[in-house]
Amino acid sequence: MGRMKFSYGKRAISREIKKIKRLHGSVHRYAAQVSMLIDSEITGKGRFRIKTNSFFTRLYPVGFIVEFAKKIIKSTEEIFNTMIFMEISADDPLTEGKEVLDCHISAMIGLTGDFAGMLSIHCPGTVGMAITGEMLGMDVEEVDEDVKDTLGEIANMVAGGIKQAFAAENVRLGLSIPTTVSGKSYTVSSPTKSNRVIIPFDLEQGRFFVEMKYNLN
């Protein structure tokens, strides 16, 4: 058990870090409230290494997930503040839970390089339409091509921000092309052995989620 200071925006959060079993990426279910969890392996080792191409090994502190969460939040907030001009606020990260997330559009983009991952943005149709309307400056009444393209583009930009944040620490990443999944009923799963962190963001029209699944080798 340790205490980790975790701050973003104007808020500073200090919370207990719990030891848990290795996180499993299973079906897409989240709890309404989950405290911040740390991969037990990482906690056990104390530090985590990522080998980079530049003969340089970066040591990550105990709360790698916290580091990850910070980067996701920073990048997402930046994109929304500077490109879409919408106010969003991040909530506590989730890792896994029991409630089925009611989402109708997901935009995903693969990350490769020093570690492999996938970034997804999940949102209900209404939130997707609101974001698209704001970004394109027009009324959007249904989940159409514009909404899918916009969310794909946002996923691309958020992943780009995360890539830059890691590049500053000598961890090199590459991005694939974004894809959107939409429909009345679908579930997104990641490999059982992967880790995931999910950040909920609130805006006026509702809530959306930014999820990062990753594999540390």
Place this chain on the structure above:
Amino acid sequence: MDHAQNIINSTQEIFSSMIMLDVTPGEPFSREREILQDSISGIIGLAGTTKGLLAIHLPKPVALAVTTAFLGMDVEEIDEDVCDAIGELANMLGGSLKSTLDPKGSDIKLSMPSAIHGEEYSVDCLANTENVTVPFALEGETFLVELQISQN
């Protein structure tokens, strides 16, 4: 580069060597944004000198048959094992295609695979990508292998 032929080679190789099932390729086409019914899709991203996405879309009965053959155990519903197997299938196809697109092995890297399943959903890519989809017949059913390559 003939992506359709690469897809056919990789898919046949993976299915015959890893899953021990024979698949017959059909006529390649360019998939529009259509809705998938009661299916499962495995997707994996490619990044590096070539950016793209590889997806395999299987109707539920085909996915169950493939998983049964792949894992050597009976599966009746789409569960964690099926999702993992289809994700792994996408990973293997991605790896095989990567080696044809990039014989030196250092220019293209694969992201983590992901599986999507549901009763009604669509998987779309952003515009300006080159899309090649090859249908494959497996015991009377059809599944699709789709490759999207960014054109810049």
